[in-house]
Amino acid sequence: MGLKHKDLLDIKGLNREEITLILDTAESFKEVTGRDIKKVPTLRGKTVVNLFFEPSTRTRTSFELAAKRLSADVINFSVSSSSVIKGETLLDTARNIEAMRSDFIVVRHSASGAPHLLARNLNSSIINAGDGSHEHPTQALLDMYTIRERKGRLEGLKVAIIGDITHSRVARSNIYGLTRLGAEVRLIGPPALLPPGIESTGASVYYHVEEGLSDIDVIMVLRIQLERQGKNYFPTQREFARLYCLTPERTMLAKEDVMVMHPGPINRGIEISPDVADGLSSVILEQVTNGIAVRMAVLYLLGGAGEA
Numbered sequence: 001m002g003l004k005h006k007d008l009l010d011i012k013g014l015n016r017e018e019i020t021l022i023l024d025t026a027e028s029f030k031e032v033t034g035r036d037i038k039k040v041p042t043l044r045g046k047t048v049v050n051l052f053f054e055p056s057t058r059t060r061t062s063f064e065l066a067a068k069r070l071s072a073d074v075i076n077f078s079v080s081s082s083s084v085i086k087g088e089t090l091l092d093t094a095r096n097i098e099a100m101r102s103d104f105i106v107v108r109h110s111a112s113g114a115p116h117l118l119a120r121n122l123n124s125s126i127i128n129a130g131d132g133s134h135e136h137p138t139q140a141l142l143d144m145y146t147i148r149e150r151k152g153r154l155e156g157l158k159v160a161i162i163g164d165i166t167h168s169r170v171a172r173s174n175i176y177g178l179t180r181l182g183a184e185v186r187l188i189g190p191p192a193l194l195p196p197g198i199e200s201t202g203a204s205v206y207y208h209v210e211e212g213l214s215d216i217d218v219i220m221v222l223r224i225q226l227e228r229q230g231k232n233y234f235p236t237q238r239e240f241a242r243l244y245c246l247t248p249e250r251t252m253l254a255k256e257d258v259m260v261m262h263p264g265p266i267n268r269g270i271e272i273s274p275d276v277a278d279g280l281s282s283v284i285l286e287q288v289t290n291g292i293a294v295r296m297a298v299l300y301l302l303g304g305a306g307e308a
């Protein structure tokens, strides 16, 4: 059974069964990525284009490896050496890529809704690799996969997301996904970094780390996104760190077997202390490893897996 969608644009548009299907499928691909020869012929003859208009270390590399492990051909489009700098629009650029017979276009863009624009106008499957402050669906899927792998379930778990919620596409995708799968989500940050009305998603809001972390199973720390902030939301980074940085002392407020996550890139000493980032509770690099299996599952399921 495949996903009944041409594109993966957000988590908000996925139901519980669809999210579970992706996570279950990723489990099979995780086994493949652990083999000596980490390759299956599933997408042989298909072409995946990575179209990243913003920097990326993890997501772009992970999609490239996922596509290669499924035997697809992969093109990494470099915006800085393309005709984008001569003024070509996003849509014209993508139409030209599709004219070369792409099957999947993985897009990251600073404008919220950019992948949706491509999805409406192109036949290729569009995968959102992060659009502005809107969503980052494959990050949330790999986060949910990592939690489920470690804890055996998502239902009933208490997950705290700390930091810059307002500008975080990772937070938005995780809030939709985790609440849909039955987890309790707490959002912790200064009032200026918590969007008004966010409680309507089912998440609860805390302004003090000490309150929000009590009895928590999973802590997800977010980076302060200085590049998306048009104004100062807190006096200084030092002030933010004093109040919200995840330190070993603060981690101890959560459950003893708490797992600490971060989507990366991390700012050591600002939102997370090096001791916690590199400590025994941290699964930050496991998240990166799992990203490949999850993205293999997404490519496989969008490719019409199992269709007659």
Ligand code: CP
Binding pocket: 055, 056, 057, 058, 059, 060, 130, 136, 139, 263, 264, 265
């Ligand atoms: N988590 C994440 O999206 O990382 P990159 O920006 O390195 O892709």
